[in-house]
Amino acid sequence: MSNPSTEPEHIAISKSKGIKIDWTDSHRSEYSLALLRDECPCATCTGAHGTAPQKSNYAAEQASPQNLFPMYKPTLRMNDVEAVGGYAIRMSWSDGHNTGIYSFDHLRRICPCEACRAVRE
Ligand SMILES: [Zn+2]
Ligand SMILES: [Zn+2]
Numbered sequence: 001m002s003n004p005s006t007e008p009e010h011i012a013i014s015k016s017k018g019i020k021i022d023w024t025d026s027h028r029s030e031y032s033l034a035l036l037r038d039e040c041p042c043a044t045c046t047g048a049h050g051t052a053p054q055k056s057n058y059a060a061e062q063a064s065p066q067n068l069f070p071m072y073k074p075t076l077r078m079n080d081v082e083a084v085g086g087y088a089i090r091m092s093w094s095d096g097h098n099t100g101i102y103s104f105d106h107l108r109r110i111c112p113c114e115a116c117r118a119v120r121e
Contacts (some may be wrong), residue, residue, distance in 0.1 A: 004116075006104045011089075015078040019089075021107060029111040033076050034058035037093055039110045040100035056095075 005025035012020040018032045037058050040046075047053030058076050077094040084090050084101055092098035 004108050006108045008104055013078075013081055015081070019107075021104075023108065027111070027113075029107065029113060029116075031107070031110070031112065032059070033078060034061075035110070035112055036078075036091065036102070037076055037095075037097070039102075039106075040097065041102060041106050042097075042099040044099060045097075056097075 004027065005023040007024045008021045009024045010022040016033075018030065018036060020031075021029045023029070037056050040056065043049050044051075045053060045055050075094075078091055079094055080092040080098075082090050088101045088103040088106075090098070090101045
């Protein structure tokens with residue numbers, strides 16, 4: 001596979017559903033809110049400062065049938081989203097987290113579609 005494009009041609013943002021990106025190589029990526037939050041690239045979530053990674057686990061929680069008490073955690077929402085210097089987007093989450101800056105590089109890398117997942121595995 002040649003290098004995937006990391007240049008978005010079109011970005012559709014829904015604060016309640018997630019983000020869709022059409023790339024310049026005509027690939028389309030669809031990210032759910034849970035996926036985006038779980039893949040937050042900031043130092044806290046990834047443990048980049050030598051501390052234990054504090055990765056969230058929204059996707060797994062949503063998929064869990066044992067989740068008998070959905071009130072325990074409020075539904076994840078995106079409070080705000082802004083462009084950062086033309087190379088990334090920054091998201092603020094309803095759980096108070098807002099340090100994640102998602103470069104288009106990173107977003108392309110975490111594309112959850114079957115074709116991309118197959119390449120990563
Ligand atoms: Zn983070
Ligand atoms: Zn993909």
